Amino acid sequence: MTHTEILENLKKKIYHPIYILMGEEPYFIDLISDYIANNVLQEGERSFNQTILYGKDTDKDMLLTVARRFPMMSANQVVILKEAQYFKDIEDDLLSYVENPLYSTILVICYKYKSLDKRKKFLKIAAEKGIVFESPKIYESQLFTWINKYCSENKYKIDPQASAMLAEYLGTEISKVANELDKLMILLPQGSTISPV
Numbered sequence: 001m002t003h004t005e006i007l008e009n010l011k012k013k014i015y016h017p018i019y020i021l022m023g024e025e026p027y028f029i030d031l032i033s034d035y036i037a038n039n040v041l042q043e044g045e046r047s048f049n050q051t052i053l054y055g056k057d058t059d060k061d062m063l064l065t066v067a068r069r070f071p072m073m074s075a076n077q078v079v080i081l082k083e084a085q086y087f088k089d090i091e092d093d094l095l096s097y098v099e100n101p102l103y104s105t106i107l108v109i110c111y112k113y114k115s116l117d118k119r120k121k122f123l124k125i126a127a128e129k130g131i132v133f134e135s136p137k138i139y140e141s142q143l144f145t146w147i148n149k150y151c152s153e154n155k156y157k158i159d160p161q162a163s164a165m166l167a168e169y170l171g172t173e174i175s176k177v178a179n180e181l182d183k184l185m186i187l188l189p190q191g192s193t194i195s196p197v
Contacts (some may be wrong), residue, residue, distance in 0.1 A: 001131060001133060003028040003031060003032055003133065003135070006019075006032055006131060006133060007031070007032065007035055010032075010035055010036065010039065010040070011039075015040065015076065015106055016106070016129070016130035016131050017101040017102065017103050017105060017106060017107060017129060017130050018098060018101055018107050018109075018126050018129050018130030018131065019032065019033075019036070019106070019107070019108045019109065019130055019131045019133070020109045020111065020116070020123065020126050020130070020131070020132045020133065021033060021108065021109065021110050021111065021133050021135065022109075022111035022112070022114070022115045022116055022132075022133070022134055022135065023111075023112075023113075023114075023115055023133075023134045023135030023136055023137075024113055024114065024115075024135065024136060024137035025135040025136060025137050025138055025174055026112045026113065026135070026175065027135070027173075027174035027175040027178060028133070028135040028174075029110050029111075029112055029133075029135050030110075030175070032108075032133065033080055033082070033108050033110050036078060036080070036106065036108055037050065037052070037078065037080060040076060040078050040106060041074060041076065041077075041078055042074075045071075045073070045074040046078075048071075048072040048073070048074070049071045049072060049074045049076065049077040049078065050077065050078045050079075050080075051066050051077070051078070051079045051080070052080045052082060053066065053079070053080070053081050053082070054081075054082050054083050054086075055081060055082065055083040055084045055085060055086035055087035055090075056083060056086040056087075058081065058087060060089075060093040060094075063079075063081060063087075063093075063094070064093075064094075064097055066079050067079050067097055067101075067102065067105050067107050068097075068102055068105070069105070070102075070104060071104050071105075075104065076104055076105070076106055077104060077105050077106070078105075078106045078108070079105055079106070079107050079108070080108040080110065081107070081108065081109045081110065082110045083110065083112070084109045084110055084111040084112075085111050085112055085113060085114060090109070090111070090116070090122075091116060091117065091120050091122035091123075092122075094109075094122065095121065095122050095125070098122060098125050098126045098129060099125055099129075101129055101130070107130075115134055137172070138172050138174050139172060140167065140172055143167045143172055143177070144160075144163050144164070144167060146174070146177075147163045147166060147167065147177060147181070148163065150177075150178060150181060151181065151194065154181075154185055154190075155190045155191055156185060156188070156190065156191070156192065156193070156194055157192070157193040157194070158193065158194040159193060159194060159195040159196060161195075161196045162194050162195050162196045165196055166180060166181070181194070
């Protein structure tokens with residue numbers, strides 16, 4: 001699934017018990033995990049049913065205890081493990097949970113800047129039970145297409161020269177490019193063309 005398809009399903013309230021978001025490009029991982037954190041639960045439900053953990057500070061027992069809890073006065077609970085690349089032995093430690101997840105828990109694992117081993121049982125089972133999304137690095141040759149698509153998704157057009165300038169000054173770090181485009185979109189009325197002047 002692409003990040004757009006995952007977000008569309010989330011907007012339709014189609015949830016899965018496991019989301020493994022991994023890869024070299026952190027922008028798409030953050031986009032999906034932030035959407036889940038901000039939209040799956042109502043604001044009043046979050047204090048009891050949403051937990052954000054960090055890979056460096058979390059051990060297997062803590063994560064499994066939180067993930068196996070039942071939600072309080074809500075259909076779901078959200079558990080987000082950020083910086084999962086620092087969680088030691090994630091594939092071995094979470095295999096038993098992935099094989100038998102609690103379906104009222106939405107476990108989001110954010111594994112940035114690299115990917116887990118696709119040959120291992122952990123990812124294969126996670127893909128059967130939930131969503132495994134790999135966020136590939138956007139290369140310079142793909143950047144113009146991405147900028148145009150981002151603008152059109154937000155109902156803007158962009159001049160090719162403006163696109164080239166953004167790519168040249170900001171490089172291929174998608175979060176920076178998206179941030180600058182968002183700033184421009186605040187200034188310009190929807191439907192207009194972003195130009196270099």
